């Protein structure tokens with residue numbers, strides 16, 4: 001069970017917490033781990049503008065790529081002295097769709113990811129990438145939450 005775990009990461013605290021949960025799961029189930037960061041190689045413009053997307057300049061893409069590599073190496077640190085298999089990948093494209101295609105094509109059996117990522121939003125909703133995977137991934141998706149954020153949000157509601 002859960003022999004191939006996919007851990008999508010954007011370097012956020014919740015994604016790092018998710019990587020720690022993935023490590024625990026992998027130790028219990030003897031799973032292989034794949035860490036992936038998706039570089040978004042276009043800008044999405046507001047719905048009223050045309051065209052929907054524009055290519056980004058090469059220098060910006062190179063910065064995003066360098067940042068992506070740093071994100072991956074930070075996430076790899078969570079797996080220091082982990083005895084199972086860990087692979088790290090940088091991919092390019094729209095994160096939600098690309099991750100679902102990867103899961104389908106490569107037969108991942110579990111995804112472990114953060115509820116939210118880098119956006120400055122503290123609501124209890126899912127982010128756009130986590131929301132996409134919960135809806136479209138063909139395997140179970142384990143969403144890792146930040147206990148402090150959830151506590152504050154519950155307190156605000158009282």
Ligand SMILES: Nc1ncnc2c1ncn2[C@@H]1O[C@H](COP(=O)(O)OP(=O)(O)OP(=O)(O)O)[C@@H](O)[C@H]1O
Pocket residue numbers: 008009010012014015018036037038039040095112113114115116117118119120121126127128129130131
């Ligand atoms: N580019 C990415 N590559 C790989 N994983 C990602 C990427 N972006 C997000 N994730 C994963 O999805 C989780 C949720 O992040 P998500 O982007 O959905 O929320 P957000 O950044 O708060 O909101 P937004 O929808 O505005 O981006 C992260 O914790 C991480 O596990």
Ligand SMILES: [Mg+2]
Pocket residue numbers: 010117118119127128129
């Ligand atoms: Mg995001």
